[in-house]
Amino acid sequence: MxxxxxxxxxxxxxxxxxxxxxxxxxxxxxxxxxxxxxxxxxxxxxxxxxxxxxxxxxxxxxxxxxxxxxxxxxxxxxxxxxxSGTGLENNEELTELAGVKANLERYITQEGLQDQITLTNQERGLVVSMYDTILFPRGSAELTPEARALLRQIGRALAGLPNYLRIEGHTDNLPIHTNLYPSNWELSTARAISVVKVLINDAGINPERLSATGYGEYRPVAPNDGEANMARNRRVDIVILKEAYNVTEPHQ
Structure with a gap:
């Protein structure tokens, strides 16, 4: 308007x-x-x-x-x-890990090593725990000849897997202070590296699949309240990581 x-x-x-x-x-x-x-x-x-x-x-x-x-x-x-059965875990991978565990169990039983090597299924993968008494002299990171033969057998069982392998060194809480190993950190790391070298040189595992770390006394599996438990804590673990954990491992 x-x-x-x-x-x-x-x-x-x-x-x-x-x-x-x-x-x-x-x-x-x-x-x-x-x-x-x-x-x-x-x-x-x-x-x-x-x-x-x-x-x-x-x-x-x-x-x-x-x-x-x-x-x-x-x-x-x-x-x-x-x-098991989720989208994160591949059935083929689970079958391979189960086969590796069965083979290692047979070998451990045949050699009478049940008290010195244990196999554990964890969320991150299969863990092969070897106590130091079968690998090293006390307070040393030098592998015995028997230990090298043992690691060759274990390494060959793992060589065909595509999984990353993390080698972890552990000690008890007794302090160490030598020229080579000023603390348990150095000792545990040196032991892990010694195992890595055998897996590379003797078992033929690709170095790109391996890593070594030392935890010293800070990742015990038992209280350090007696020799039996302390012996359990002095160990080297070979961790066969599930492929889902590749996101946490440096890789191409």
């Missing part, structure tokens, strides 16, 4: 806020698209990080977001449960 003199009536536009609102929604959509594209660059590591954070803050895997059971934790000391 026009006023007299040809003037048009000006209407107050009460819906101008919709323009601002639509701009905000558009910007939010663009933001989330960019964030999604960034996270998709390495979805596996992002999933592992999310699983680790969920365990650290909630005490459980991030269910409902990632595959059941979570992924290998990036937070030290927290490892997600991985049940």
């Amino acid at each position: 026009a006023r007299r003199g040809g003037e048009k009536v000006k209407h107050d536009n009460k819906e101008r806020w919709l323009l601002t609102y639509s701009d905000l929604i558009t910007l939010l959509m663009i933001f989330f698209v960019v964030m999604y594209s960034i996270s998709s660059l390495n979805a596996q590591k992002m999933a592992a990080l999310a699983s680790s954070l969920a365990q650290a803050f909630l005490g459980a895997p991030a269910s409902g977001i990632f595959p059941e059971g979570g992924l290998p934790s990036l937070v030290a000391g927290t490892e997600p449960a991985m049940d």
Whole structure:
């Protein structure tokens, strides 16, 4: 409707806020698209990080977001449960590990080494624990000839696997202070490296699959309250890592 003199009536536009609102929604959509594209660059590591954070803050895997059971934790000391049959574990891999364990059990039984070598299934993989009495003289990282023969047999059983192998040295809590080994850190690490060298040179395992670490006295499997338990803590573990844990291992 026009006023007299040809003037048009000006209407107050009460819906101008919709323009601002639509701009905000558009910007939010663009933001989330960019964030999604960034996270998709390495979805596996992002999933592992999310699983680790969920365990650290909630005490459980991030269910409902990632595959059941979570992924290998990036937070030290927290490892997600991985049940057989989930998407994280390959049936072929489980069969191979079971076959390796059966072969090693037969060898250990034949040689009468049940009290000196133990096999344990853990979330991270199969762990072959060898007590120091069968490998080294007390306070030394020099392998005995018998130990080298033993490691050759074990190494050959593992040579055909594609899995990463982590060699872990451990000691009891008795202090050591020598020129070669100022502390248990040096002793445990030197022992792990000695085992790695045999696996490479004598068993023919690709060095790219191996890593060595020493934990000193700080990862005991029993209280250091007697000689029997202390002997259990003085050990070298060969950890056959499940392929799901490749995200935590440096690899190409």
